[in-house]
Amino acid sequence: MKPRYRVRADGTDIRAVVPMESKAVSLVDDRGAWHTLIREAMAGDWQRNVEVKLDSVLSHSAVFRCVSLIASDVAKMRIRLVQVDDDGIWSETTSPSYSPVLRKPNRFQNRIQFFTNWMESKLTRGNTYVLKERDNRGVVIRLYVLDPTRVKPLIADDGAVYYELQQDTLAGQTLEAVMVPAKEIIHDRWNTLFHPLVGLSPIFANGLAATQGQAIQSMSAGFFQNGAQPGGVLTAPGAIADETAKRLKEHWEANYTGKNRGRVAVLGDGLHYEPMTAKAVDAQLVEQLRWSAETVCSVFGVPAYKAGVGTPPPYNNVEALNQQYYSDCLQIHVESVELCLDEGLELKGPYGTEFDIDDLLRMDTATQIDALTKATTGGLMKPDEGRKKLGLKPVTGGDAVYLQQQNYSLEALAKRDAQADPFSPVPAEPPAVTPEPANDDEAQARATLALLEKDFREALNA
Known part of the structure; x- marks a missing residue:
């Protein structure tokens, strides 16, 4: 049997790659040597008995808020099955093979609970492992987010990746331990600083600040329990x-x-x-608590005011603030989940998955109405498409693109400017046509008509 290598990630401790048959704490692979057994937030923490315990850190208000905020914001966006047409435009569609699992991922979670669980595992452990369940056709019909502490990535000598799963009855894994190939697992990982198969939680960087904040709160609680008397x-x-x-x-x-x-x-x-003991004002507890909370928020990429730390920006533009929050914090997670689902569900042909970011970046009513009005009158959107965004039904004549009549194409304007006098309200005289030979009466009538027309034009121009 080929030796397989194990990668473990439990909380903030990142353990090196070691052979399953060996008890060594270091290994040289094709990327170099792994010599460190436990990664420390700061050098010497282990000797000073400075511990950052995951369960304790999660109880810090800023950490809890950042994790719940990111997870809930990603989960509240509806996941859609989309299809690309010949023009390269993606539009929502349905498929009996892919739509059911996106609407209801498994038997005990709806889509919001599922993606919340997905993001909480990724944010607190750095890794999300999702087990697939297939039907007789080989189509994925259920998805289960596994406990990251019960999953171990394995690497064979030939580079193939496997996953060792411990018992997880809720996910249908009743065996004590089983090894599955990588194609049966969706592995979403973040901050792979030490190994490409091992993600790292932001708690690795902000755990010390959170621990300090908790210590300050504990001291403050004891201080006020004693009547605020030192x-x-x-x-x-x-x-x-x-x-x-x-x-x-x-x-x-x-x-x-x-x-x-x-x-x-x-x-x-x-x-x-x-x-x-110094008084609370001398110890500047409020400033210290704010600093620790802001440090936590900065590592997660969450604006401090969204976590209840500090005051929001002075300008009142909700859309701009949400757009900044999306691009700086949420977009990497949204894009990662979409790509993992595309590959994990083995979407074939023109299909793909996409979160509806309109559920997150909603404008205020006045701004939304103004934007939709400009899009419909400017020929960019059909009236029915704008009405759909407002939850209104289609109307007769709404399935067409409209543009105001006074708008002209550049080609038409170029033809107008090529005239002798582009701004003259009277069209240029048509070229003279030599009349065919006719009798005297007909020729006399035509000459008289030509003179009358000439006099009329001169009078009109005058």
Whole structure:
């Protein structure tokens, strides 16, 4: 049996590629040496016992908000099956082979729950593994997002990629362990800094800031539980016995801290209370908390104001703000999911998948009406197409492109300018036609008519 190599990613710890039959912690492959077993956010964290635990970091408000915001924004966009025509235009369509799985990915999740689960796995673990279920035709009919901690990518000597799946009953994988080829798994990964098959969560970079923010919040909670009164020391003018010091300390903690805050302390025998801990304003807790939250948001690519940190920009243009948020944060995830689905569902011919970004980049009513009006009157859109975007039914005559009559083509304007006097309201006289020989009466009548026409033109021009 060919040796296969294992790649593991559990939380923020990225483990090197090691043979399944070996216990070595490093391996030299065709890309070079892997010597580090655990990647640290900062050098020396392991020696200083600085731990960044995934479960704890996820409870940080900024991390939780960024993950839920990105996941929900991607999931709320409707996924469409589209087809390209001979003109290269993509339009929505349906197919009995592909449409059902896009509408209902599996038996226990709708499309919003499915794509939310997809993005949460990618954002918190750096990897999303989706198991395919096929029918007798070989067509994918169900998709299951797997627990990333139960999946291990494998690489054979010939470069083929496999995945080792641990038991996952909800996804229909009831065996203790099974190995499947890469074509049965959709693997969406992000930040492959250490290996092309191992994604890395942004928590790798912002976990320390989130941990610091949690520590500040814990200290602040304890501070206010103590009545916002800092701790201190009781001092006496002379020496006191250890037993007396212990008794005084216990008496002080029992009667003047916690729920007994605010009580009046009577000190005798020359005792004096000296506060030791700095006040909250001196420690600048608010600024420190804002800094840690802004750092988290910057790593996820989320504008800080969308996570409730700081104030929004002063100008009132929702469309521009959403467009910036989409291009800086969401677009890479949207494009990645679309491409993974195209390849994973093995879409053939002119088919593809596409998120409807109109569900995200919705304009205010006035701006939307103005844009649709200009598009329809300018000949870019049919009235029925504009009405559809507003949820209105088609109307008679709405299935045509309209343009105002006073608009002329460049070719027509060029012909007009080629005239002797392009701005004259009277058309140029037609060239004289030599009359055919006729009798005297007919010739006399034609001559008289020509003179009358000439006099009429001169009078009109005058």
